Amino acid sequence: MTERMNARGLGPLEGLQPFPEGWYFVATRKSLAREKLVERTWLGEEIVAWCDDDGRICVAGAFCPHLGSHMGPTVGGVVRDGCLVCPFHGFRFDTTGQCVATPNAPAPKAARLKLYETREILGMVFAWWGAGGRAPQWELPPEPPAGAEWSGLRSHAFRFRGHPQETTENSVDLEHLGYTHGYDDVCPAGSISIEGAYLKSCFNFSNVRRIAGVKDIVSDVTSVTHVHGLGYSFVEFHEQTIGMDARLWVLATPIDGTLVEVVLVSQTHEIRKPGRFVVGLGFLPMRLRHRLMNRILLREEMRYVAQDVVIWERKRYQSPPRLCRTDGPIGKYRRYCRQFYPELRLETGVPLRERMDEAASRHLSG
Numbered sequence: 001m002t003e004r005m006n007a008r009g010l011g012p013l014e015g016l017q018p019f020p021e022g023w024y025f026v027a028t029r030k031s032l033a034r035e036k037l038v039e040r041t042w043l044g045e046e047i048v049a050w051c052d053d054d055g056r057i058c059v060a061g062a063f064c065p066h067l068g069s070h071m072g073p074t075v076g077g078v079v080r081d082g083c084l085v086c087p088f089h090g091f092r093f094d095t096t097g098q099c100v101a102t103p104n105a106p107a108p109k110a111a112r113l114k115l116y117e118t119r120e121i122l123g124m125v126f127a128w129w130g131a132g133g134r135a136p137q138w139e140l141p142p143e144p145p146a147g148a149e150w151s152g153l154r155s156h157a158f159r160f161r162g163h164p165q166e167t168t169e170n171s172v173d174l175e176h177l178g179y180t181h182g183y184d185d186v187c188p189a190g191s192i193s194i195e196g197a198y199l200k201s202c203f204n205f206s207n208v209r210r211i212a213g214v215k216d217i218v219s220d221v222t223s224v225t226h227v228h229g230l231g232y233s234f235v236e237f238h239e240q241t242i243g244m245d246a247r248l249w250v251l252a253t254p255i256d257g258t259l260v261e262v263v264l265v266s267q268t269h270e271i272r273k274p275g276r277f278v279v280g281l282g283f284l285p286m287r288l289r290h291r292l293m294n295r296i297l298l299r300e301e302m303r304y305v306a307q308d309v310v311i312w313e314r315k316r317y318q319s320p321p322r323l324c325r326t327d328g329p330i331g332k333y334r335r336y337c338r339q340f341y342p343e344l345r346l347e348t349g350v351p352l353r354e355r356m357d358e359a360a361s362r363h364l365s366g
Helices: 029-035 164-171 174-179 286-314 330-340 352-362
Strands: 002-004 022-028 037-042 045-051 057-061 078-080 083-085 099-101 118-121 124-129 154-161 184-188 193-195 198-211 215-228 233-239 244-254 259-268
Touching: 022 029, 022 037, 022 045, 022 244, 029 037, 029 045, 029 124, 045 124, 057 118, 057 124, 154 286, 164 215, 164 244, 164 259, 164 286, 164 330, 174 184, 174 198, 244 286, 259 286
Parallel strands: 002 154
Antiparallel strands: 022 124, 037 045, 045 057, 078 083, 118 124, 154 259, 184 198, 193 198, 198 215, 215 233, 233 244, 244 259
């Protein structure tokens, strides 16, 4: 389900290039199996995605190299025998992008689709968007361990006016966790660490969770956020009150230079020995506990993101930011983001906007 928030009719965020380089979510393997052929507007480009009979996934440009027809399902494109079939002249393309057949002539060898490199994590399919067509500059992390002890994935999507740098900035903006979302006792667990495209941020907090609308439970939580570029954030939670481990993916994907889609994906580990009985949680069969808590977790995160969206849709990119000492390492985060805009860097130095951000991060409290 995609939740379309109320657009305000504002233009793109000034000061930010609309499409940062990186890995971005396309679809799930399950949705490709169900829909057969998926079309998307993705980082300003029209793409299609499908899976062949051997499980190979292809993400490709949506336009036929023959005479330029769009090949998405809304135009009449279909997948037959694992191949994408153009609705205009029936050219067939396999998952390598090569035209392998036409109705009445040999397949032209020069007819190939524009392909995007893909990676898959727990059935979530990502593709690489490189500035100027550059090849992947870094890799996504390996799949986290999974199995019967983990619930299935649950997801919800928001679509609104925004930018992935602004949404991902929340991972280091600790002050807003208390002021906007009502978390208590938010404190960093060490400084953020950066290695290439990977940023790690750790913090602890407590919050009040209302269960079944009738009982408030105070939760003490340890959170570790792993950011791999601006399209892939993976958060590991350890909730100490009831002994729950959970995961949350926050996948921000630019659509057309104005809109962004943020997909939340949650997963919860089995709760073998609940630290506290929560409305009968201890009496539920173990295989059902984590499923129930996963529903609750996702619903909570949806509420928090909805609070952010109201702000994201109406904010502007402030450069330089006038920071105070409780803001968290926003300046360090913005320096980390520079690498995702290689086409904006100057041969002889750093662009003025970045120099201003860096100066502001050093001059806290204005």
